Amino acid sequence: MKKSVNPLRVLITVLVVPGLVATAALPAYASTFSSDAQTASSMTTGQSLSVAATAASTTISRDGVTATSDAEMAARKADPARELRVEEYDASGARELGDDYPWPYEASDDEGGGLSPLNYYYRECVDFVAWRLNRDAGSTSAPWKYVWSNLTPNGGNASAWASNWKSHGWPTGSEPVPGSVAWFNGNHVAYVKAVTDDGQVVIEEYNHGSTHKYGIRTIPASSVALFLYAPPR
Template sequence: MRWTVITAATVMAGGLFSPMASAATAPAAAPAPVQAAACDKPCDRTIKDDYPYKSTPNVRDPWNFWTGQCTSFVAWRINKRLGIKFTNAYKDVLWGNAKDWDDAAKKAGMKVDGKPKVGDIAVWNSGTYGHIAYVASIDGTKIVVEEYNYSKPLAYTKRTIAADTVDNFIHFF
């Protein structure tokens, strides 16, 4: 990551002058434009239950999943935290149940592997529907995932797990 350091300066008509510059000092060449400091996606790394559909479970959400389910929560996180306009038909592929997400991601040309990054989607393929969760943080071989409908029906939980217990990670960036 490249950081830009900005120091105090005074802007006067026709140029940028350091507050320490004297009238006898010729102005330096115009500095390069300062760009906003970029953050590693996702920028918002708050770990909390801010899912807007927690009080209205089992209805279709704007992304064509069922509210209160892991797929709806993760679709919301992808839209809100990653800024990606994700739906159940993202990149013209049907994403469906959680256990189908890693295959859908591969069909959509996305990277899927066993190496997590913050903002990835953790996929477990076992069970009738499988399960997915949002990777909120990483500490060595441990990850913190946020999820819905895992250990509490139709409710939010977060847990710390070993990264190697996840079947796959979907990378959106």
């Protein structure tokens, strides 16, 4: 007599046995965990990866990292040549030579630039010297002690500075003095940085030779037409 087959047993056999076979065919992995590290090691590749438990809680510092502001982006779009001026100035080494002019990146008059807070055109010889006279008087931010209207009200061009000094009654002379203004006949002024032992003059200037850049030179005192001594403080 043939035994009847229980349908339920057949169903269980069909479902369970293949699963056991498939599980046995899978590669085996060994994992070890400790309080300070997690390691996963593959027996098939012989490779392992260790991840410190503290890594998950590590916070990435973003100190000093800021996004470009809308105002900065607008300034770049309004003056696309500014970035080139920044690169050129930084590469010139002017800061290392002693330049402390606050506006070295601004566009000059030839580049369509405007007036500095001292009311002279940016990066002109007169603006640089006016800045130095302010700095020496302890005025390094607004309200400025010397601006166009009270320093050279009779004309801002370098050629007019000597007559402005005379109009003010401020002293001038042929002897170089540190902190004074070196006035040249060729429509140029510079700042007297120092006087050497042999009587030469170390001058700092902007826009010598129409470059609109900072420069420093040592020249004979006799090459300066007149020295304009610092205004009374």
